[in-house]
Amino acid sequence: MIEFRSVTKQFPDGTVAVEDFSFTLPSRQTTVFVGSSGCGKTTLLRMINRMVEPTSGTILVDGEDVSAQDKVKLRRSIGYVLQSSGLLPHRRVVDNVATVPLLNGVPKAEARESALALLDKVGLDRGLAQRYPRQLSGGQQQRVGVARALASDPNILLMDEPFGAVDPIVRTDLQVELNRLQRELGKTIVFVTHDIDEAFILADQVVILGKGGQIAQAGTPAEILAAPADDFVASFIGADKGKRTLHLQERAGDGGLTIIVDGDGRPVGVLGADAGTDAGSGAS
Numbered sequence: 613m614i615e616f617r618s619v620t621k622q623f624p625d626g627t628v629a630v631e632d633f634s635f636t637l638p639s640r641q642t643t644v645f646v647g648s649s650g651c652g653k654t655t656l657l658r659m660i661n662r663m664v665e666p667t668s669g670t671i672l673v674d675g676e677d678v679s680a681q682d683k684v685k686l687r688r689s690i691g692y693v694l695q696s697s698g699l700l701p702h703r704r705v706v707d708n709v710a711t712v713p714l715l716n717g718v719p720k721a722e723a724r725e726s727a728l729a730l731l732d733k734v735g736l737d738r739g740l741a742q743r744y745p746r747q748l749s750g751g752q753q754q755r756v757g758v759a760r761a762l763a764s765d766p767n768i769l770l771m772d773e774p775f776g777a778v779d780p781i782v783r784t785d786l787q788v789e790l791n792r793l794q795r796e797l798g799k800t801i802v803f804v805t806h807d808i809d810e811a812f813i814l815a816d817q818v819v820i821l822g823k824g825g826q827i828a829q830a831g832t833p834a835e836i837l838a839a840p841a842d843d844f845v846a847s848f849i850g851a852d853k854g855k856r857t858l859h860l861q862e863r864a865g866d867g868g869l870t871i872i873v874d875g876d877g878r879p880v881g882v883l884g885a886d887a888g889t890d891a892g893s894g895a896s
């Protein structure tokens with residue numbers, strides 16, 4: 613469990629990035645901080661592993677104040693994945709993944725063997741282990757970044773727009789993969805994005821932030837979709853434009869298929885036979 617208690621961060625130039633933020637993130641769940649650029653998401657994330665120190669307030673991990681913990685130890689005990697993968701360019705993939713265990717004193721052979729097993733876990737071919745990061749695609753680099761963050765088997769995984777720089781198809785693959793991994797591993801994941809669709813796909817709990825890390829609404833995706841707290845949230849999730857209101861459209865000319873369309877009339881899926889229609893295609 614991660615608990616923010618009245619946390620404020622003012623940078624030396626006077627910018628108040630986060631103001632009086634209080635929130636509890638449950639263990640073994642994925643909490644997604646989502647909001648527009650500059651609302652304080654990254655600052656919130658980086659205060660958990662003390663890459664940024666709060667000006668006031670307290671952050672507790674499993675009841676322990678992080679400010680009382682050794683910074684280096686704390687950082688190595690928490691996985692961290694960045695948009696730019698943050699891999700060391702002159703080290704091979706396997707050595708990048710093994711970095712933290714090696715720093716923690718795990719013998720080299722053991723650390724490398726675990727690193728290879730982690731490549732399997734994140735869906736990467738072991739044949740890529742000897743490559744350098746620049747010899748990988750953006751999506752593969754992000755998978756290596758996730759493997760590296762998992763290498764010391766941390767309870768907490770901080771993910772800062774990790775899929776922001778890859779194309780939409782790869783991004784969808786990575787989202788599906790992260791959900792699969794999370795079902796298997798049950799980490800406490802804190803994920804930052806400005807993409808509300810990504811937030812809804814990944815989150816057990818979504819926290820929609822306004823300027824200064826103000827909480828506009830927090831809840832499960834279903835709770836937020838069903839009852840946006842105010843106009844800001846409705847606009848942010850696209851509910852105000854009917855973007856998320858789905859309709860059924862009978863398609864007599866297509867073998868009687870029932871198509872689901874969004875508020876703009878764009879097809880988003882086909883209603884399957886198991887959903888209680890007599891459309892009969894079974895596709896969905």
Ligand SMILES: Nc1ncnc2c1ncn2[C@@H]1O[C@H](COP(=O)(O)OP(=O)(O)OP(=O)(O)O)[C@@H](O)[C@H]1O
Pocket residue numbers: 623624625627628629647648649650651652653654655656806
């Ligand atoms: N080192 C710093 N010094 C001064 N101001 C900073 C510093 N780091 C961040 N800020 C400011 O704090 C505010 C919050 O920044 P932060 O990076 O947390 O936002 P964000 O929501 O993650 O934005 P983005 O989605 O663009 O990454 C912004 O106004 C930013 O300019």
